[in-house]
Amino acid sequence: xxxxxxxxxxxxxxxxxxxxxxxxxxxxxxxxxxxxxxxxxxxxxxxxxxxxxxxxxxxxxxxxxxxxxxxxxxxxxxxxxxxxxxxxxxxxxxxxxxxxxxxxxxxxxxxxxxxxxxxxxxxxxxxxxxxxxxxxxxxxxxxxxxxxxxxxxxxxxxxxxxxxxxxxxxxxxxxxxxxxxxxxxxxxxxxxxxxxxxxx
Amino acid sequence: xxxxxxxxxxxxxxxxxxxxxxxxxxxxxxxxxxxxxxxxxxxxxxxxxxxxxxxxxxxxxxxxxxxxxxxxxxxxxxxxxxxxxxxxxxxxxxxxxxxxxxxxxxxxxxxxxxxxxxxxxxxxxxxxxxxxxxxxxxxxxxxxxxxxxxxxxxxxxxxxxxxxxxxxxxxxxxxxxxxxxx
Numbered sequence: 001x002x003x004x005x006x007x008x009x010x011x012x013x014x015x016x017x018x019x020x021x022x023x024x025x026x027x028x029x030x031x032x033x034x035x036x037x038x039x040x041x042x043x044x045x046x047x048x049x050x051x052x053x054x055x056x057x058x059x060x061x062x063x064x065x066x067x068x069x070x071x072x073x074x075x076x077x078x079x080x081x082x083x084x085x086x087x088x089x090x091x092x093x094x095x096x097x098x099x100x101x102x103x104x105x106x107x108x109x110x111x112x113x114x115x116x117x118x119x120x121x122x123x124x125x126x127x128x129x130x131x132x133x134x135x136x137x138x139x140x141x142x143x144x145x146x147x148x149x150x151x152x153x154x155x156x157x158x159x160x161x162x163x164x165x166x167x168x169x170x171x172x173x174x175x176x177x178x179x180x181x182x183x184x185x186x187x188x189x190x191x192x193x194x195x196x197x198x199x200x
Numbered sequence: 201x202x203x204x205x206x207x208x209x210x211x212x213x214x215x216x217x218x219x220x221x222x223x224x225x226x227x228x229x230x231x232x233x234x235x236x237x238x239x240x241x242x243x244x245x246x247x248x249x250x251x252x253x254x255x256x257x258x259x260x261x262x263x264x265x266x267x268x269x270x271x272x273x274x275x276x277x278x279x280x281x282x283x284x285x286x287x288x289x290x291x292x293x294x295x296x297x298x299x300x301x302x303x304x305x306x307x308x309x310x311x312x313x314x315x316x317x318x319x320x321x322x323x324x325x326x327x328x329x330x331x332x333x334x335x336x337x338x339x340x341x342x343x344x345x346x347x348x349x350x351x352x353x354x355x356x357x358x359x360x361x362x363x364x365x366x367x368x369x370x371x372x373x374x375x376x377x378x379x380x381x382x
Contacts, residue, residue: 032263033258123254138251174244177244
């Protein structure tokens with residue numbers, strides 16, 4: 001795979017569209033996933049992923065071979081998504097309003113689908129509380145297992161800035177999670193009380 | 201609760217970096233006593249489990265084909281834009297040049313006769329000069345042909361031809377160097 005990637009990369013750098021098309025096939029999921037986690041919308045994510053590959057294709061001659069290609073590609077995607085978030089000022093979508101998108105690798109039953117959607121809703125809800133750059137850092141760290149250096153390279157941040165942003169993001173997500181858990185418990189107690197009330 | 205300083209413990213928890221055994225012990229002791237920090241640690245753990253269990257999402261099938269279509273559309277748009285820019289630039293440039301020409305030629309356009317007379321005079325002068333120059337050249341060549349023998353002319357022509365061929369060959373090698381395949 002690594003050999004193929006190098007060959008396609010070399011072809012793409014010489015301006016061969018076929019070589020770049022192979023790279024699109026290879027990296028479409030990581031790029032799309034990052035865009036989806038950043039933008040929280042399937043349509044916008046598709047658009048951003050397409051735009052990322054177009055920008056990468058146009059900048060292939062400027063690509064520095066000493067840098068890992070996925071880092072470079074995801075860096076373009078992250079910067080594009082950050083710009084989009086800033087431009088559109090996307091409102092935080094509540095968990096109930098989460099759009100449903102199909103997973104290519106799963107064929108779940110109804111219960112599993114609901115549970116999966118809830119899980120994804122929770123995750124997206126947490127990510128939405130973060131600033132765009134913190135969100136990109138979290139996605140790169142937890143989904144792609146990028147090192148702090150790689151995240152710094154991709155987002156044009158210093159090592160200490162990456163650490164500080166991840167620290168802040170973890171704290172924010174943990175606090176948000178706890179807050180939501182408390183709200184859920186409170187709502188459950190309320191419902192329980194309402195069910196009981198006719199008996200009194 | 202207020203008597204605890206939570207900051208170092210929170211830093212250790214959220215930085216996710218390796219801490220010393222002493223620090224680990226201090227953290228565990230703190231967590232046993234501080235419910236607030238304990239619940240945050242548990243929340244962070246649940247968040248991380250949730251994040252790591254989320255799959256990498258894939259786009260709907262046909263992503264690459266859609267990308268190729270988009271690339272083709274973008275290229276078409278770019279070509280159209282370039283054509284429009286070229287036409288605009290040429291048109292505006294042409295009109296500007298024409299306007300400039302009209303401004304400079306305006307005295308001539310208004311009264312063209314003195315200009316036409318001057319032109320006829322200049323053309324006649326050039327014609328006379330060329331005729332004289334040609335006559336002189338023909339005379340020189342005739343004299344040279346009668347003085348220099350034919351063998352010398354032939355050898356000069358061959359030498360010149362060889363030099364031109366050599367120059368052409370060198371130029372070709374310079375422009376199209378042989379490719380070295382590594």
